[in-house]
Each structure stands twice: as C-alpha cells, then as structure tokens.
Amino acid sequence: MEAEVKPLVRAAGVNKIFGAEPGGVVALKDIDLEIRPGEFVCLLGPSGCGKSTLLNAIAGFSLPTSGTLEVSDKPVTAPGPDRGMVFQEYALFPWMTVEANVAFGLEIRGTGKDQIARIVNELLDMLGLKEFRHRFPKDLSGGMRQRVAIARVLALDPPIMLMDEPFGALDALTRRSLQDELLRIWRSVGKTIVFVTHSIEEAVYLGSRVVILTYRPGTIKKDVAIDLPYPRDSNSVEFNAIKKELASLVHAEHDRFTLDERKGLTLD
Numbered sequence: 432m433e434a435e436v437k438p439l440v441r442a443a444g445v446n447k448i449f450g451a452e453p454g455g456v457v458a459l460k461d462i463d464l465e466i467r468p469g470e471f472v473c474l475l476g477p478s479g480c481g482k483s484t485l486l487n488a489i490a491g492f493s494l495p496t497s498g499t500l501e502v503s504d505k506p507v508t509a510p511g512p513d514r515g516m517v518f519q520e521y522a523l524f525p526w527m528t529v530e531a532n533v534a535f536g537l538e539i540r541g542t543g544k545d546q547i548a549r550i551v552n553e554l555l556d557m558l559g560l561k562e563f564r565h566r567f568p569k570d571l572s573g574g575m576r577q578r579v580a581i582a583r584v585l586a587l588d589p590p591i592m593l594m595d596e597p598f599g600a601l602d603a604l605t606r607r608s609l610q611d612e613l614l615r616i617w618r619s620v621g622k623t624i625v626f627v628t629h630s631i632e633e634a635v636y637l638g639s640r641v642v643i644l645t646y647r648p649g650t651i652k653k654d655v656a657i658d659l660p661y662p663r664d665s666n667s668v669e670f671n672a673i674k675k676e677l678a679s680l681v682h683a684e685h686d687r688f689t690l691d692e693r694k695g696l697t698l699d
C-alpha cells in the first residue's frame with residue numbers, strides 16, 4: 432500500500448473578509464485546499480477572484496479572517512524562511528548589483544562568505560546571469576530582472592516558492608523562456624510551487640495542478656490535475672483540449688466580473 436504523503440500546505444474553511452462586517456468584501460470563502468510536496472499548483476481566475484489574497488495568506492503577509500491555514504502542520508502566523516515570494520514587480524534593491532541582490536538574504540542570515548560565493552555563482556550560472564553579475568537592476572531587461580528575483584528567492588532555498596503573476600509584465604517570448612527555466616528548476620531542485628496567474632495557457636503549460644477560483648466571493652470552483660508530460664507542447668491537441676475545458680470555467684467567472692464592472696461596482 433502506498434504511504435500517504437502529508438500535505439505541506441493545508442487550508443480548511445479559510446475565509447478572508449476585507450473591511451468591517453457586514454458590508455466588507457468577502458475575498459475568500461470556505462477554501463479547502465491541500466498542497467503536497469513537489470506539486471506545482473497554479474491558482475487561476477479573473478481579476479479580483481482572490482488569487483493574491485490566498486497566496487498572501489499562505490505567505491503570512493495577510494492572515495485569514497477565520498479558518499485553519501497550516502504550513503508543515505504549523506499554523507501560519509507570519510512570513511517565514513520556508514516560504515519565498517516572487518512578485519510581479521521584481522522587488523530588487525536598485526542600489527545593489529545583481530550579485531549583491533542575490534547574496535543579500537544569505538548575508539542577513541549570517542551564511543559564511545565562501546558559501547555565499549558558491550551559492551551565488553551556482554544560481555547566476557543556473558539562470559544565465561553570469562555576465563550580468565556586476566550590473567544594476569536599471570541596466571537589465573524585465574526578463575533579466577525577474578531572473579534575479581527568482582535567484583534571490585532560490586538562494587535562501589525555501590521548500591515553498593510563492594509566485595504572484597511573476598511573468599505578467601513580460602513579452603510573450605521572454606515569458607515562455609522564463610516559464611521553461613522555472614520548470615527546469617522546479618524539476619531539478621524539487622520545490623513546491625504555488626503560482627498565481629490569470630492566463631489559462633500559462634496555467635496549463637506549468638501546473639501539475641490548476642485550481643480555478645470563482646469571482647466574489649473567491650471559492651474553489653474546480654481543482655484539476657494536469658496529467659500531460661513535461662515539457663508540454665502548447666500546440667498539441669491534448670494541451671488545447673484541456674485549455675478549452677478550463678477556459679469555459681474561467682470565462683463564466685470573467686463574465687460575472689465584467690457584469691459587476693458594468694454595474695459600476697468598484698473592483699479596486
């Protein structure tokens with residue numbers, strides 16, 4: 432009999448309400464979700480459905496109003512070194528070079544100089560940043576900056592990587608090459624990834640599992656395992672069949688979002 436793998440992230444009955452009740456915005460409602468080690472989970476849905484709220488709750492940035500949220504069997508009460516976050520805006524220190532940005536977290540942690548040099552070299556190599564190590568963020572393209580942001584999180588070696596639309600601001604070609612790189616890293620270093628996107632194509636290309644959220648209140652509409660082998664061919668019949676299936680689910684939520692907008696409700 433197969434031993435049961437314990438979930439790394441466990442949400443049970445999670446609710447998040449912004450503002451005073453009644454009248455507050457119910458961003459998450461009754462979220463039950465278990466994420467096992469090594470999964471690549473994409474949270475998918477239209478703008479305003481609570482993807483970032485759920486990610487920020489797992490990160491410990493903004494805790495649920497009620498319900499149970501645990502990482503490694505411990506309640507989430509604050510951010511921790513077991514969870515690294517990559518944002519859409521690269522969040523790099525503009526006054527530091529590429530290598531200093533990557534080394535920063537390790538220096539704060541008190542890691543020895545030689546070990547820092549080894550880790551930084553390895554990561555710059557892995558992410559194709561070696562030639563850019565002495566540059567400042569302003570002298571890099573968006574794609575390069577996001578590589579540095581990913582290297583910076585990987586330097587601290589957290590078991591869980593939380594990514595909030597990290598490739599949303601990139602052009603299509605750069606985006607695909609970073610997606611491929613992320614998949615390579617995920618498969619070689621064995622991280623658990625929770626990745627927010629509103630792109631159906633991106634979710635099907637990356638995720639071992641896609642969790643679709645409903646629009647206001649954010650609930651889990653469908654949790655789908657994507658069984659296609661990696662690397663995936665986005666032109667294949669199988670890929671497009673899954674994309675189509677997910678699209679009809681997401682579009683129903685998107686229509687509710689647009690209706691809300693037409694009614695003049697604010698979407699922040």
Ligand SMILES: Nc1ncnc2c1ncn2[C@@H]1O[C@H](COP(=O)(O)OP(=O)(O)OP(=O)(O)O)[C@@H](O)[C@H]1O
Pocket residue numbers: 449450456457458476477478479480481482483484485629647698699
């Ligand atoms: N700090 C806040 N105060 C009040 N309402 C908020 C706050 N943060 C988020 N919300 C609301 O909660 C809901 C979910 O927002 P969230 O940002 O999680 O959605 P999302 O799916 O990540 O959207 P997007 O793709 O646009 O980032 C939205 O209706 C949003 O307006």
